[in-house]
Amino acid sequence: MKQQRSPLRCHRGRPYPLGSTPTTIGDTDGVNFALVSRHASAVTLCLYGRDGVETRIDVQNRSDDIWHIFVAGIKAGQRYGWRVDGPMEAGNCYNPQKLLLDPYARALNHLPEYRTADELALYHHTDPRDNAAVAAKSIVVAPSDYDWEGDVPLRTPWRDTIIYELHVKGYSQRNPAIPPAIRGTFAGLAHEASIRHLKELGITAVELLPISQHLDEVHLQRRGMSNYWGYNVYAHNIPDRRYGSHNDLRDMVKTLHRAGIEVILDVVYNHTAEQDIHGPMLCQRGIDNRLYYWQNAHGDYINNTGCGNTLNASEPHVLRWMLDSLRYWVEAFHIDGFRYDLGATLGRKPTFDPYAAFFTAIRQDPILSRCKHISEPWDTGSDGYNLGGFPQGFAEWNGRYRDDMRGFWLWENGWLGALAQRLSGSSDIYRHDWRGVYSSINFNTAHDGFTLRDLTSYSYKHNEANGEDNRDGDSHNYSWNHGVEGETDDPAINLARHHSQKALLASLLLANGVPMLLAGDELGHTQHGNNNSYCQDNETTWLDWEKPAPLVPYVRTLITLRRELAQAGVYDNWWHHDDARWYSADGQPMQDADWHNEASKALVLALQDNYLLLINANRCPQTYCLPEGSWQPLLADDGYTQENDRATLAHKGITILRKNSAKTQPAT
DSSP: OOEEEOOSOEEOOOSOSSEEEEEEETTEEEEEEEEEOSSOSEEEEEEEOTTOOEEEEEEOEEETTEEEEEEETOOTTOEEEEEEEOOOOTTOOOOTTSOBOOTTOSOBSOOOOOOSHHHHHTTSTTOOSOOTTTSOOEEOOOOOOOOOTTOOOOOOOGGGOOEEEEOHHHHHTTOTTSOGGGTTSHHHHHSHHHHHHHHHHTOOEEEESOOEEEOOOHHHHHHTOOOSSOOSEEEEEEEOTTTOOHHHHHHHHHHHHHTTOEEEEEEOOSOOTTOSTTSOOOSHHHHHHHHHBOBOTTSOBOOSSSSSOOBOTTSHHHHHHHHHHHHHHHHHHOOOEEEETTGGGGGBSSSBOTTOHHHHHHHHOTTGGGSEEEEOOBOSSTTOBOTTOSOTTOEEEOHHHHHHHHHHHTSOOOOHHHHHHHHTTOHHHHOSTTOOGGGEEEESOOSSSOOHHHHTTOSSOOOGGGTSTTOSSOSOOOOOOTTSSSOOOOHHHHHHHHHHHHHHHHHHHHSSSEEEEETTGGGTOOOTTOSOOTTOOSTTTSOOSSSOOTTHHHHHHHHHHHHHHHHTTHHHHTTTSTTEEEEOTTSOBOOHHHHTOTTOOEEEEEETTTEEEEEEOSSSOEEEEOOSSOEEEEEOOTTOEEETTEEEEOSSEEEEEEETOOOOOOBO
16 A cells, blocks of 8 residues: 655644544644554554555654544545554554554444455454555544434333334345335334334334444354344444444434334444454554453453453443443434443453442433443353342343243243242342332343244254354253244144243233333244344344234234333332232132242232233133122133133133223233
């Protein structure tokens, strides 16, 4: 690549804000650049013209750990990168022959590729060759002048929140009601057909799998595959080009807000796309490896993420970068909340601490503290499982809810106590330190694992298509195939699976806490037994909108009933008052011995003396003695009968009764 000395006028510049910022200093327009590197001995800013010529500028100005410079006469659209040099001590990976992305970059020109060993070597920190000709360049971005047309945060209370986890591409890619040109994009999700389905179900928030710019891992690039989920994040502040532009994202958020739907982003601040020490050097590794990543005394990565590296959120500069990134998503794109992938990593010091700087900083931040925050409460390191251990202000994916509900309904383990705890909002996990039921994000299924249909159709994972000999993915799923592995034409088995799916959905949408649905479960989506579909960018993961979807009306009815219960105050008082009482099927209050009777798979939950939930996990009919009063079915499946003070459920499922209600046709 051609090089030249800088003909540009440069000034000292400012250490803040970090990244590249078009600005005016004195009466001179230009761009201020600022980069954190504590251990570097030299930092060079590289600017690139349209002719491909590289202009190098040695940065001489340093304020503590921040290197900064102002370059006059350049503006938004300027391509640039960093070269950083430093001592070759344990834990450092300096190599000024490698061009590095700005951690604060808000746009870039292309993505790195390394499909061959030689291509990967060009990005390795030990390789002596200059890689500027192929490396991605950061692009200076001007402040947005987007017209939000009065858009404001919805601030939907947790009590009223129904989350729908979806993948931007997979949600609309196969929807024939959406123009082909925008399927699988931000615009596809903003299309009226997409939003109509969400509104008809009663969804109040979409939780999007990562939309930050990701890279495909080395092993996937070499197989010609891609990271469909997008958890291998490369540029944390840039919307993934697969889905559209910055303004496409803004249009999508504004449109969803108009429909009363919040947007929650799944974000990945636990690791980066640089992978382990044998992976590519793209950004943080070459800027300051020792500062950004957790390392042991020998300078080796501490891999608490299973992805090769772990970002050190306890380091103030790294923490600032994370918080600046989160605020950028809120301020520039009006994002309503965040779900933190491997959230336990963000609380490591290096062991987990609920009062770690990351959590404390967010709770006091005037912008971020008003957003929704959801943690995946574990990582892969020692002491990594911290369900219930997060502070106020952070809800958590409740893995115990998932496992206990699957165990009760599919394995029929008879753990009535576990069922009652999960339906009640998991007070055994969250009733401490003034936390409440809305700390629990309840879910049966998520992107990681079986879909609802597969959960009831497969007893074993079938991940052969991933190219890892079926070694990947969790082997302990509490799933049940109902007698036949995979799809079948047997009507009895399909009916039994249908009943199990409805029981799981009813439990989820009526339980205390915050329910989260996986997109496509209501459509009967199958991944053919693949429970780790991270690399399946195809019809395995894209939702099919043209096949029958018998569960859609049922989900819609459940969400409507949940709203009725919420308006009645049921979910607010469940823990702290006598509003919830448990009875055996014969109508007697549950005693201690009853809770330990694993042969019993039936239970009655009375709420405020006005609602009854009749719960039957048996594969055969179950009769219940009803409390005194006139009870009207609100949700009753086929085969439900009621006579005087007796009610019978013909099969597995949940029936809901309301006391002294007007005559209403039961939902099916």
